[in-house]
Amino acid sequence: MNSSVGVSAVHSAPLEAPLLQPLWELVRSRQDCLRSPFFPVTFSLGVYLSFCLPYVALDLLAARLAFLRRYKIQDQNHPSLGMMACCVGRTLFNHLVYIFPLSVAHWYWRPVLLPDSAPELGRALLGIVACLLLFDFQYFVWHLLHHKVPWLYRTFHKVHHKYTATFALTTEHSGAWETLSLGFFAAVNPAILGCHPLTKLLFFVCNIWLSVEDHSGYDLPWSTHRLVPFGLYGGAPHHDLHHMKFKTNYAPYFTHWDKLLGTYSTLHSKSR
Ligand SMILES: [Zn+2]
Ligand SMILES: [Zn+2]
Structure with missing residues (x-):
């Protein structure tokens, strides 16, 4: 799963400086970078590979250290270097051939505008959760179909199911249609909700993190599904x-759509 990035909305300045103002100033100080047509693709690829890296290290260590394997969901399966290289190759290909030309076109038609003020923290958090809930619904419908x-399935989604045991780098092991569909869902939600560019950027980071964690193959004590109460979040298991x-x-x-449609299962979720 993945998202391409563009920063475009303009918001009016509130009376007091929001808590996120220093972070927004930091982002704005890299204006040249943000306005570059190369930014969306390098941001998306850089964030994705950075989030995968700790799990790649964990996979290499877990193959040798038994105590780490207790956190692995399918503890008998270990990805080989060849499998990892195949996934990275597909990710680079998708970014270069599909995401890059589209993000350049988006940059050309929708110039990057950066407002002076950051969004209010509460409003930014609300925007991120709303974008995630919308994305979750859109992908649920797409995925079910x-x-x-x-x-x-045969034509578009099968390629994402090449590996029956997930590891972080399988996140973006997808064909063109799936890559573009998910990129479109991610890009359109902040626009639908009228999010501030910083909220949009933070949503992209969260979305990439959660999709990598989903495919990590690990059920760690700090995994998101353990932090969100009432079983509302499914996560990696x-x-x-x-x-x-x-x-x-x-x-x-999230789990609500699968629970509502009777497609929810927790068969091999470990409890520790
Ligand atoms: Zn599937
Ligand atoms: Zn998947």
Whole structure:
């Protein structure tokens, strides 16, 4: 799963400086970088690979250190370097061939505008959660459809199911249509909700992190699904089970859509 990035909305300045102002100033100090047509693709790729890196290290260590394997969801499966290289190759190809030309076109038609003021913290958090909930719903519908219609599965989604045991780098092991669909969902939500460019940027970072964590193959004590109460969030065990069994857990993050449609399963979720 992935997202491409563009920064465009303009907001009026509030009376007091918001808590996020220093962070926004820091972002604005890199204006040249933000306004570059290369920014969306390098940001997306850089953030994605940075989030994958700790899990790659964990995979290499877990193959040798038994105590780390207790956190692995499918502890008998270890990705080889060849499998990792195949995933990285596909990610680079997708970014270069599909995401880069589209982000340049977006940059050309929608110039980057950066307002003076940061968004209010509460408003930014609300915007991020709203974007995630919308993305979760959009991908749930897309995903369900691409499993229920055999032609859609064979043609577009099968490539993401190459590996039945997830590891972080499988996150973006997808074909062109899936890559572009997810990029579109991620890009359109902040625009629909009228988010501040900083909220948009933070949503992209959160979205990339959560999609990598989903595919990490690890159920760690600080995993997001353990921090969100009442089983509202599925996370890595939820999505790993989807890769293993195919017929359940279609929503990427939250559990409500699968629970409502009777496709929710927790079969091999470990409790510790
Ligand atoms: Zn699937
Ligand atoms: Zn997946």
